Amino acid sequence: MALVRRQIPILITALVGLIIVYEYFFVVSDYVSTTVNELKIFGTIIASFALFLGVVSSFRNNLHHFQRRTKDRWYFALWTIIVTIVSTAIGLIGSPNHPAYQWIFTNVLRTLWTTMVSTTGFFIASAAFRAFRVRTIDSALLLVAGLLITIRNTPVLVSYWGGFTSIGNWVMDVAASGAIRGIILGAAIGSIAIGLRTILGYERGYLGKTGEE
Amino acid sequence: MIKLDKSKTFLEKLENLDVRILYWLLVIFIAIPFIMPLGLPVPISTSTINAFQVVDSLKEGDVIMFSASTIASYPELGPSQVAIFKHCISKHTKVIMWARETGGEQLINTIIDDSKTWIENYGAEYGVDYVNMGFVPGGETAVASLATDTQNTYKADFFGTPVEQLPIMENIEGAKDFELIIFFEAAQSFLFWLRHWTSPFGVKLLICPTGMATTDIIPYYEAGQVAAYATGINGGAGWEFLLNAPGDALIGIDALSIAHLVVIVFVFLGNIIYLWRMKG
Numbered sequence: 001m002a003l004v005r006r007q008i009p010i011l012i013t014a015l016v017g018l019i020i021v022y023e024y025f026f027v028v029s030d031y032v033s034t035t036v037n038e039l040k041i042f043g044t045i046i047a048s049f050a051l052f053l054g055v056v057s058s059f060r061n062n063l064h065h066f067q068r069r070t071k072d073r074w075y076f077a078l079w080t081i082i083v084t085i086v087s088t089a090i091g092l093i094g095s096p097n098h099p100a101y102q103w104i105f106t107n108v109l110r111t112l113w114t115t116m117v118s119t120t121g122f123f124i125a126s127a128a129f130r131a132f133r134v135r136t137i138d139s140a141l142l143l144v145a146g147l148l149i150t151i152r153n154t155p156v157l158v159s160y161w162g163g164f165t166s167i168g169n170w171v172m173d174v175a176a177s178g179a180i181r182g183i184i185l186g187a188a189i190g191s192i193a194i195g196l197r198t199i200l201g202y203e204r205g206y207l208g209k210t211g212e213e
Numbered sequence: 214m215i216k217l218d219k220s221k222t223f224l225e226k227l228e229n230l231d232v233r234i235l236y237w238l239l240v241i242f243i244a245i246p247f248i249m250p251l252g253l254p255v256p257i258s259t260s261t262i263n264a265f266q267v268v269d270s271l272k273e274g275d276v277i278m279f280s281a282s283t284i285a286s287y288p289e290l291g292p293s294q295v296a297i298f299k300h301c302i303s304k305h306t307k308v309i310m311w312a313r314e315t316g317g318e319q320l321i322n323t324i325i326d327d328s329k330t331w332i333e334n335y336g337a338e339y340g341v342d343y344v345n346m347g348f349v350p351g352g353e354t355a356v357a358s359l360a361t362d363t364q365n366t367y368k369a370d371f372f373g374t375p376v377e378q379l380p381i382m383e384n385i386e387g388a389k390d391f392e393l394i395i396f397f398e399a400a401q402s403f404l405f406w407l408r409h410w411t412s413p414f415g416v417k418l419l420i421c422p423t424g425m426a427t428t429d430i431i432p433y434y435e436a437g438q439v440a441a442y443a444t445g446i447n448g449g450a451g452w453e454f455l456l457n458a459p460g461d462a463l464i465g466i467d468a469l470s471i472a473h474l475v476v477i478v479f480v481f482l483g484n485i486i487y488l489w490r491m492k493g
Contacts, residue, residue, distance in 0.1 A: 024413075035361045043354030044366060048453035051315070051350055060238055096318070105319040113284040121472065125239045126232050133487045146479060151448060153424055154473035155466055159254035177431045184432060 010201040017199040059084055145171055216370035228486050235479065240476045246467030253467050260434075260452035264441035267393065267419050268297060273305040276385060278359075278416075280406070281324065282397035284316040286423050290397045290463030292449035293421045294324050297395060298343075299331040300456050306392075308343040308383050311354065313402065317370050318347040331458070340370075340379045347371035356405040360388040360414065380479075388414040393440075399423040403430065407438055421448060 018038060022028065023036040062077035062084075070077070090101045134140045152156050152168020197203035243250075271277070279298065281292040301308045310325075312318045322345060325332070337343060346367050349355040360368040363385050364376050376382045384390065390411045396403050396418065403420050410416045417440040420430055424445040433439040443452060446469055449462030 026349045040358035053261035128476045129483040142293035156470035159256040
């Protein structure tokens with residue numbers, strides 16, 4: 001079983017990883033180039049299947065909670081099941097361009113997303129009053145930087161004094177950018193390490209439980 | 214029911230003000246400009262002007278990859294998407310629109326619907342001058358695949374028309390056939406385009422991020438890897454103004470100013486009360 005569950009997947013990962021990296025950095029023959037293109041298309045097909053798997057998994061999970069009448073949860077589970085069935089049925093029978101599907105998208109999904117994102121504004125307002133305080137030197141620095149960026153993004157203030165833009169831009173372009181560059185370099189080195197570990201078979205989290213750990 | 218404890222001092226009461234009062238204040242202040250437009254000034258940032266010039270310098274027939282936003286960032290990036298699509302149509306470019314995440318393909322229909330007048334005025338035709346290629350799953354893999362084999366990655370447009378029947382797709386094989394990528398998003402996924410389109414093929418990248426994501430882009434802009442960027446609703450309002458196509462961003466810019474002013478006042482008020490109490 002170790003061969004099927006562990007060694008073959010690791011070998012496939014290593015081969016695919018090496019071919020993709022090789023094609024990206026070196027001038028290669030048409031044959032290698034075509035193989036890499038095919039592999040990338042495989043990737044999108046696998047991702048499509050993963051989406052389908054996600055829907056099935058979510059459906060099963062919610063069905064489980066509904067059948068067991070899980071406290072404070074079963075009615076949400078039922079609602080999710082109904083919504084999944086209705087939208088899938090409309091999408092399959094009438095295509096995603098069906099007016100009913102478009103209606104659900106515009107009047108339900110989009111509105112809910114907008115509402116959800118907008119609530120952040122309320123949390124920011126609350127935090128501005130209650131949490132954003134000059135308690136220490138560090139918090140004072142954070143407060144000043146935050147205020148300068150907020151002012152820089154307030155059209156009415158910027159239009160009255162252009163200096164707000166210059167100061168805000170300095171914070172963004174010099175102070176924040178410097179910190180972000182450090183994070184980018186750190187993350188890039190981390191990504192290279194993870195990539196190498198995956199290709200070499202040391203990183204096995206993506207295999208799931210192989211029953212041998 | 215909001216209750217205030219009478220045994221507390223005024224400052225204590227103010228410091229522990231019910232959060233619902235703050236929420237209502239914010240709602241009222243944001244609603245005012247929508248009911249009574251204030252006509253506050255709209256400054257246009259240099260970054261927006263630069264981004265506008267990138268699109269304005271496109272030539273007739275240039276092919277553009279228009280990567281639509283997710284639903285989550287649509288409230289902030291919707292107006293820019295409509296304004297920039299209108300701009301592309303007015304320049305008689307070829308716009309290939311697609312979504313990297315589910316739901317984006319429906320947003321593209323909304324963008325097209327909101328630009329109908331411009332489409333008619335400039336005689337643009339679906340499938341010839343612009344197309345909705347729908348959603349392609351796979352994240353970075355999909356972006357990489359589009360760079361080298363656009364036709365086989367898409368297969369068909371959102372309405373199911375095969376790629377071979379779409380005149381706009383006739384001579385498009387991959388990234389080398391594109392002049393510009395216009396990317397709308399809140400996250401770091403612009404790096405997918407940078408890695409698979411800009412670095413290997415030299416396709417220019419214009420980003421319209423949400424305000425929150427701008428900091429991530431600046432290092433790449435300063436390094437010359439990102440051609441230009443126009444941030445959030447501010448960028449959208451500037452674009453609408455420069456294009457002379459007033460839309461949702463210019464309507465919402467007053468509300469943005471007021472909302473930011475409310476937050477600034479809250480910060481000052483909160484700190485004044487805090488420092489006063491500490492002194493006492």
